[in-house]
Amino acid sequence: SSDAATVLRGLVETWALDIDGAELARIGLSLGADVPMCLAARPLVARGIGDELSMVPDFSTLGLVLVNPGTPVSTAEVFAALAHRDNAALPPLPRSIDFHSLRNWLEITRNDLEPAALAMQPAIGRALSWLNKAGSGFSRMSGSGATCFGLFETGNVAKRAAAEIRGRQPDWFVAATRSIASEGADGQN
Incomplete structure (x- = not known):
């Protein structure tokens, strides 16, 4: 999942795509339940199958x-x-x-x-x-x-x-x- 998130971020940067974080997370979710968490790259708690995220303050x-x-x-x-x-x-x-x-x-x-x-x-x-x-x-x-x-x-x-x-x-x-x-x-x- 972290590999998929890294590739997604790299594609957005390489191709200078105008994709906001929510859209990128939606795309990531289609690749794996916890890809959106890996895209966020900050302390989060994941519930469900890894798709319900909340911040750790x-x-x-x-x-x-x-x-x-x-x-x-x-x-x-x-x-x-x-x-x-x-x-x-x-x-x-x-x-x-x-x-x-x-x-x-x-x-x-x-x-x-x-x-x-x-x-x-x-x-x-x-x-x-x-x-x-x-x-x-x-x-x-x-x-x-x-x-x-x-x-x-x-x-x-x-x-x-x-x-x-x-x-x-x-x-x-x-x-x-x-x-x-x-x-x-x-x-x-």
């Missing part, structure tokens, strides 16, 4: 490590293997999001797709294990997999963790990055 910049063990996962197969489709709603996000509040919130939430993806691709579990060994404050699979993320207090800590994992798993995709802060939010790391 106070989200600090946080250190992250992304790890993909290089094993393909079919989104359609993961959704087909869901054990339940009527899970309870997630609790609301904290008003102000920093490392500690986000970690605490993530600990009481879930990724409904993770159990199905783990059953199909055990390497996802190994990626999560490596994130935890590298000191992640919280680790989870992203979306339908196989990419996993680890939450770190600062960007520098995330960079060191990524280097450690990359040194042990040179064939995996491993990248340190950071979250995008809400406009006006403090907390650059």
